[in-house]
Amino acid sequence: MAYDLDNIFAALGDSTRREILFMLLEDDMAVTDVAEPFDMSLAAISKHLRILSKSGLIVQEKRGRVKWCKLQVHAMRDASLWMESFGQIEQMNLEAFEKFLQSEEILEK
Amino acid sequence: MAYDLDNIFAALGDSTRREILFMLLEDDMAVTDVAEPFDMSLAAISKHLRILSKSGLIVQEKRGRVKWCKLQVHAMRDASLWMESFGQIEQMNLEAFEKFLQSEEILEK
């Protein structure tokens, strides 16, 4: 069970990277432009982008000398789905428990 | 913007901790019982539980000499909500773009 979720959640666990994702929501961006609002070296941002790439949350495509960063929604959907399934099991358990209570006639009527 | 989301996502970024959360879905558990299925020292599990506590994904309550671990769903809901809002903005942008296209009369009729 050494899932990709490790990488996705870990990537999301840094506010700089979450901000980058929000920026990319607007439009695809070059590395330099991604780095611009941050008080951090370009190399640092480059690393963050590499992590986001590795997790599948973005893809990078080089055209000429600029490397474009593009959001990739379906990685996040995987994580979202994991949480959703978690929520569903949570509900299932609650329902199962209620059924149990009913079968035990602890709940009235 | 140094959110709690840092802690929540980081906590979720480890498969041991995700497994623990799944176990706690079933029922509240004592630390020793949480540790049992893992090939890892009790101290290590204790640390994992501390991280889960800090993130708010679980709470721990000591009764007698046993410390019970209890799932806390609403921390995860925060993370889930972040993702959801992300998805909504994504959609909004798409809609805005389509509106733009329509206003530009690029789309037929």
Place this chain on the structure above:
DNA sequence: TTAATACTTAACCAAAAGGTTGAATGACGG
């Protein structure tokens, strides 16, 4: 009161994360 049980803490370790600076690579514009 003593021994076992249920944890946590402390000290340690190796590896990873997040940052820096400076040099290297590679494409473009004149």
Place this chain on the structure above:
DNA sequence: CCGTCATTCAACCTTTTGGTTAAGTATTAA
């Protein structure tokens, strides 16, 4: 061809992470 722009790489540093073992602290059971 030369300089500049876009980006990465390499070396380095500090802090955090994920694990270990051994000792310490409560609580309970005999």
